[in-house]
Amino acid sequence: MAYIGKEPQVGNYQICDAISVVNGQAAYTMQVSSANVNPESANHMIVSLNGIIQKPGSSFTISGSTITFASNLVTNDVIDYIMLLGNVLDLGTPSDNTVTAAKIGANAVTGAKLNTDVISAQTALATAPADTDEFMVSDGGVLKRIDYSLIKGGGQWEFISATTISSGTAAVDFTTLSTDYEDFLFTLQNVHQADDGVRIYGRVFTGTGGSQAVVTGSNYGYAISTMTTGHSTEGTNSVDHMRFSYINGASTDESYCAEIVLYNPHGTTFQKFFRINGVGVSSANATHMHSIASKYDQTTAVTGVRFYSQSGDLDSGQISLFGRKNS
Numbered sequence: 001m002a003y004i005g006k007e008p009q010v011g012n013y014q015i016c017d018a019i020s021v022v023n024g025q026a027a028y029t030m031q032v033s034s035a036n037v038n039p040e041s042a043n044h045m046i047v048s049l050n051g052i053i054q055k056p057g058s059s060f061t062i063s064g065s066t067i068t069f070a071s072n073l074v075t076n077d078v079i080d081y082i083m084l085l086g087n088v089l090d091l092g093t094p095s096d097n098t099v100t101a102a103k104i105g106a107n108a109v110t111g112a113k114l115n116t117d118v119i120s121a122q123t124a125l126a127t128a129p130a131d132t133d134e135f136m137v138s139d140g141g142v143l144k145r146i147d148y149s150l151i152k153g154g155g156q157w158e159f160i161s162a163t164t165i166s167s168g169t170a171a172v173d174f175t176t177l178s179t180d181y182e183d184f185l186f187t188l189q190n191v192h193q194a195d196d197g198v199r200i201y202g203r204v205f206t207g208t209g210g211s212q213a214v215v216t217g218s219n220y221g222y223a224i225s226t227m228t229t230g231h232s233t234e235g236t237n238s239v240d241h242m243r244f245s246y247i248n249g250a251s252t253d254e255s256y257c258a259e260i261v262l263y264n265p266h267g268t269t270f271q272k273f274f275r276i277n278g279v280g281v282s283s284a285n286a287t288h289m290h291s292i293a294s295k296y297d298q299t300t301a302v303t304g305v306r307f308y309s310q311s312g313d314l315d316s317g318q319i320s321l322f323g324r325k326n327s
Helices: none
Strands: 027-028 045-049 060-062 066-075 081-082 134-139 143-148 157-166 171-174 181-193 200-206 220-227 231-241 258-264 272-281 287-296 305-309 314-325
Touching: 045 066, 157 171, 157 181, 171 314, 181 200, 181 305, 305 314
Parallel strands: none
Antiparallel strands: 027 066, 045 081, 060 066, 134 143, 157 314, 171 305, 181 258, 181 314, 200 305, 220 231, 220 287, 258 272, 272 287
């Protein structure tokens, strides 16, 4: 649109400091307030020599802060002034905090403009990201955000909790089986029993809150297949416990390790099954490897699991709980 009055001028007009001519010298350094200056180009300058305006590019050239005249100057020559116009089509250097998002062109910020510390200079997470934490991905060249829950790894099982057994532990209880998980895995690592020649037993909890309780009575069954120096099988129903191990020795260097899977504890249609694969050392110092199928023979939802020794206490080891997500 037209202006009323004088049209505003755009540029960064500066007069260079006075320059003393040196006889037989063509090149001179341009400064403003004793600081070197670099013009946009020779065409963004007005140079007066001996009262005559010089033609850019032929009468003088520039390189950085150096102006070089077409021929050497002599003692009587006078550089009247050098005016720097800046870039008359630009706004010059913006003031601090004046460039807004709307002033930056689409696709103007490229990878070349990002510093190498754009990520490393940020605060680091001290733990794994939350499920709702977001990442940037390129979807066919289009930047999109994605929740961590959709890309996180961790394999089939997700760690929930672990209990380290100290001496004189009568039972280890896991009383929270979240409905966020469909199946559960318990790992027993070097579990040691105080008494020699006894097994690890198991029972379940039902109910929630104040009504949660461990189930006793003839509600359990098991079948065990054991490989030692020979092969043996045994099984029974309608007993007051499940078997989570074969006979274990109690020497200081003997322990029991196993993986125990509990399938669909939240369901109310079928009985609840445990699959146990374990290894250990018997009281006769014989290595045993076995598979056990144990069950709680009711259809009631299971809300917890108890581990305890056939006699005596559990006195060392660790039992960990993992869950398999519903989706």
